[in-house]
Amino acid sequence: MLKIAGAAAGAAGAGTAVAAAGPASAAAGVFAHPGMLHTRADLARMAAKVKAGAQPYTAGFAKLTANRHAQSTWTANPQATVYRGSGTPENYATLYNDVHAAYQNALRWHVTGDTAHADTARDILNAWSAKLTKLDGSADRFLASGLYGYQFANAAELVRGHDGFELARFQKMMLNVFHPLSEDFLANHNGAYVTNYWANWDLTNIASVLAIGILCDDRAKVDRAVAYFKHGAGMGSVKNAIPVVHSDGLAEWAEAGRDQGHALLGVGLMGTICEMAWNQGIDLYGYDDSRFLKGAQYVAKWSMGGDMPYTSYTRKKGAPGIWSGTETASQAAAVDPAMARPIWAMIANHYTKRRGLDAQYLTRIAARFAPEGGGGDYGPNSGGYDQLGFGTLAFTRARATVVEATASPTPSTAASGASGSGAASAAPSAGASPQGGRSGDLAATGSSDLPAWTAATGVAALAGGLLLLRRRGRVRRDAEQE
Secondary structure: OEEEEOOEOEOOOOOOOOOOOOOOOOOOOEEOOOEOOOEHHHHHHHHHHHHOOOOOHHHHHHHHHHOHHHOOOOOOOOOOEEEEOOOOOOOHHHHHHHHHHHHHHHHHHHHHOOHHHHHHHHHHHHHHHOOOOEEEEOOOHHHHHHHHHHHHHHHHHHOOOOOOOOHHHHHHHHHHHHHHHHHHHHHHHHHOOOOOOOHHHHHHHHHHHHHHHHHOOOHHHHHHHHHHHHHOOOOOOHHHHOOEEOOOOOEEOHHHHOOHHHHHHHHHHHHHHHHHHHOOOOOOOOHHHHHHHHHHHHHHHHHOOOOOOOOOEEEEEEEOOOEEEEEEEOOOOOEOOOOOOOOHHHHHHHHHHHOOOOOHHHHHHHHHOOOOOEOOOOOOOHHHHOOOEOHHHHHOOOOOOHHHHHOOOOOOEEOOOOOOOOOOOOOOOOOOOOOOOOOOOOOOOOOOHHHHHHHHHOOOOEOOOEEEEOOOOOOOOOOOOO
């Protein structure tokens, strides 16, 4: 069944051409833990700065403690099967709310040393690994595997080694439930033409495969994610997502011709991939003459109302033997400069503080939307939970020395194999002390999420232009274009 729906709202940005020498790749099979979005040094910095009352860390931490998901009273609601996509009994909101509660409690524990939050995060993760056996639904199930896969793995990495955390069982869930869907999407794109799906579908699943590889000490999965980021056939590989680099350093984000919300989501996802890889000694931030910097600068400038160049872009849609067509984006979409997503602090701090590069548009937009919150602070629907957030707290850093800007992280544990369970201690850094007592979706095809999300955030959105090839039954393929 074909169904047309969609959303358009725009964004823009500018880029700076710069070559960057990054960290050397970590030794095969050796991983730093914690080593996804946050390293042990990152967590120690957060704890020390908050304890000292330093800004903007305290403002970022206040956003965390005010979030209802960050409370140690949170109780998990695990499901055996999670459904995402119209035409199914959707219950995926239960999953993303619990994922963010686990992450936020784990992060709060590392900052404060209050073990009540660690216990809450552990209990949420254990509850899900004891029950979840399947992700299902329309093609949106691939969004669930990608988005919640990378987020779940990040939450687990923060409590790795905490007393009572069932790491091996959690790894098994990630390998059996999330990874197969993520890998299948990257390999087969749900039976559709490879360009049917915009970049974010690839990016969510690259992030998931990378995070699961790190969590499970699986070098092959990490290498797979890195290789796809660089050379993948789909629209999420870096040269397809950012297809045109102009002589002035601006690099077009392909989805800028679609709408602002999806372009912001793509920047956030690509930044997440780059940060997780960097913390394992792999420099994707600097890959291809810092192509991501140029694309992120483009989106940042565009989102602040800049008039941006855009080269007409045509892609093929549909699925072989089912339906085919083309769609052309001829100009950058309109933008709402008030549209906020918690994606900028991490990217701006990498390029300007770790690398010492000029990124004026990233700096400006990060300052505009600081302090960044997280899931639950950007509307009630799933689009507000696509990033883990809290970048002001987590990624604000002093300018690095030359050595710090190029050094690989030091692995705190070494393991290999598809189900490695080496557990580095997850204890919060020394110096952390309790800071008080216990206390229209951008990635979904459903038509009900986007209007609610945009109303909650004050963003205008226009319906139009979304192809859905609905899946009927368990054996029929749907070639749904998000």
